[in-house]
Amino acid sequence: MAVIRTEELTKRFPGVTALDGLSIDIDPGVIGLVGANGAGKSTLIKILLGIAPATSGRAMMLDLDVVTDGSRIREQVGYMPEHDCLPADVSATEFVVHMARMSGLPANAARERTADTLRHVGLYEERYRPIGGYSTGMKQRVKLAQALVHDPQIVLLDEPTNGLDPVGRDEMLGLIRRIRTDFGISVLVTSHLLGELERISDHVVVIDGGRLLRSSSTSEFTRTSRTLVVEVTDQVEAVAAALTDAGAKVERDRRLLAVELSDDADYDLIRSTVARLGVGLIRLEQRRHHIVEVFGT
């Protein structure tokens, strides 16, 4: 099941295109969404939450369409905005209980879940004091708690490390990793720093100017592509023709051949074909999600 899928998603504001034909397909896990300020990260999150309409294209979350099932998606999703969103004059407990109720939890469950969640994000005695007196790090934890309190299937965290010092940043990143490993909740986390997200993400999506720059797993295991990339030293034409004759589906992209993988016998086919033609095999690997992989931004 893909937790997030978009097809040619486009969002235009007067005079600026925030998202430009963005197609991504992401499995459960920690997903890092990286881009410079204004790259379209927040816009994507708002469309996924069903609170801002896309200009064109489709977006699905948890296999639900954001346009028609917005309310059902939001029941199963937690959202931590980038900006301040906490009232200064109530305590963390009161605030998170209220937000739990606003997510549809009954009163008693809201209180229990609030106590649990605040403990998990690392807020203890201070949770009874008004939020106005909290440090930035504590406020970020309250923001995270309100996104987790209703036990969602996925949380969308918009720049959760913003404004934190290096220690606070490490703690927050550790907490985000735990949301996946200990709580079993998928995470979409945005940042303008690729380095910090690569440490904790299973999959990194880089966008720039609303376009997809790169989408790749940070581990070998999460690759789902069924296409093999073949690079040979010579006779690209001949190799392609021989493979096609043998019944494989082959697309040519300059020096690279993309071969659709139907079963493991295809590896043998490619090996014997290349050997028969006497050319050198430079690369034989499963392709990542998209054809054009631009490394670096």
Place this chain on the structure above:
Amino acid sequence: MPAHPDSAPAGVIHDIGYRHYDGDRLGRAAITRALFWHSLRGAYGLGRSARSKILPMSLFAIMCIPAFIIAVIANVGALNLSDLPLPYERYVITTQGVLTIFLAAQAPQSVSRDLRFKTVPLYFSRPLERVDYIGAKFAAMSAAMFILIGVPLLIMYIGALLAEFSVVTHSREVAVALLGAAVFAIVLSGIGLLIASMTPRRGFGVAAIITVLALSYGAVTSLQGILRYAQNDPTAAGWLGLFSPVTLVDGFQMWVFDTTSSAVAPPPGTVGGIGFVLVTFVLIGACWGLLNLRYRKVSI
């Protein structure tokens, strides 16, 4: 003796790890109701700090004291009254200053806070739709205003019953006055919330609501006086009542419920009556529409 699971020493904290929630998840309607109760309690400072209770609770007391005095007077045997010294339906206009202060203090409390602290996106990223949020806030403010007006009316009613005035007459009169109170509550809440939703600054909201309500009432009442008595033009004076929400609803209940008017000049004739009723409904609809428009623009 075998160890019993219940005999574990008390006061030990066990880290039981993360637990998933598999209980009920309530739908939009239940969430809207929860927001309604939260906002209604908030309007009287319940569930909030002691300081937030002082103003709404004092105003509530101030609203009840005159009603209580009226009820006592009705029961003083020496006066030998046959009716209450003030009819139910005129209680609102008599105490409209207190209502204005309550609305000015509590409407911004209800909506400006969420705007100032940018909490609104947290609501709209939950199952709630914008219209549910506005509906809950509008209903809660109206209910708070209705309680503020309705409880004193009930105190007067109990006083009338204890004084053994006609049960039938008084039951009918208080019922009509409560209906009028509901219209007052809805109109005033609509205006209050609309003004409050325009600014994240609570102070501006308070000042703007007091200005709009007190100024319109003061201006309309004095101009009505001039037109009616100095210019001898009760029709024009009556029409002028449209321009203040208090005199507007007063004209509404006078024409619909056939009550006595408290305004300097009542709505003129049948046309005037229909006009006041229409304008009342248009005003409520306009507040609702503009609130929806306002929240469509709220940045998330």
